[in-house]
Amino acid sequence: MRSGRTFIISGPSGVGKSTVLNALLARHTDLAFSVSATTRNPRPGEQNGVHYHFINVDQFREMIARHELLEYAEYVGNFYGTPKQFVDDNMARGRDVILDIEVQGATQVHTLRPETVRIFIAPPSWDELERRLAGRGTDSPEKIQKRLVRAKVEFQMxxxxxxxxxxxxxxGAVRELEAILIAEHCRPRERMEMIDG
Structure with missing residues (x-):
């Protein structure tokens, strides 16, 4: 049985990562999506354990102390992190795991696990990113500007x-992600292990 791979998806807030990932996961039920833990409040319609594991700051700090997070970061005043157990369990069962995390967390994971595949999703233009952020209707103009400044920093990575x-x-974005998933499982090391086994 092939081992699962970990794929990191990063990109600026408002780029449409969630929409793209939901479409990808709907077409590939064999993929495991890692639900992040966060200290931020749920947005309307978000469910605990589905969109995020919503926890308080003390609980988050306990997870850090127990080394239960693959990565964690603070973003716009809230903590976000990836529970390690879910990722490891699914990879051991041969399932690919998708992580939706920002660039700081991606660097942490890649440092610990260099075999992790990192994919950056970008908007077609900065004007379009600003339009998408404003269209969400969840942030003030000041917060949108903060997100755009943050996006420029992320883009440099x-x-x-x-x-x-x-x-x-x-x-189009889903098709490209599918092509990446296939290509990564065609690398010689994995294919030769399958033949040798």
Missing amino acids: AHTYDYFVINDTVD
Whole structure:
């Protein structure tokens, strides 16, 4: 049985990562999506354990102390982190795991696990990113500007990733992600292990 791989998806807030990932996961039920832990409050319609594991700051600090997080970071005043157990259990069962995390967390994971595949999702333009952020209707103009400043910082890290996907259309972005998933399982080391086994 092949071992699972870990794929990190990063990109600026408002780029449409959630929409693209939901479409990918709907087409590939064999993929495991890692639900992050966060200290931020749920947005309308978000469910605990589905969109995030919503916990308080003390609980988050306990997870850090017990080394239960693969990575963690503070973003716009809240903590976010990836529970390690879920990732390891699914990879051991041969399932690929998708992590939706920002660039700081991606660097932490890649330092610990260099075999992790990193994919950066970008908007087709900065104007479009601003339009998408404003269209969500969840942030004040000041918070949107903070997110745009943060996006420029994140974009400067994009060249360190393994792949770069532009989310012009959801279907196009999903097709590119599918191609990446297939390509990564065609690497010689994995294929030769299958033949030798």
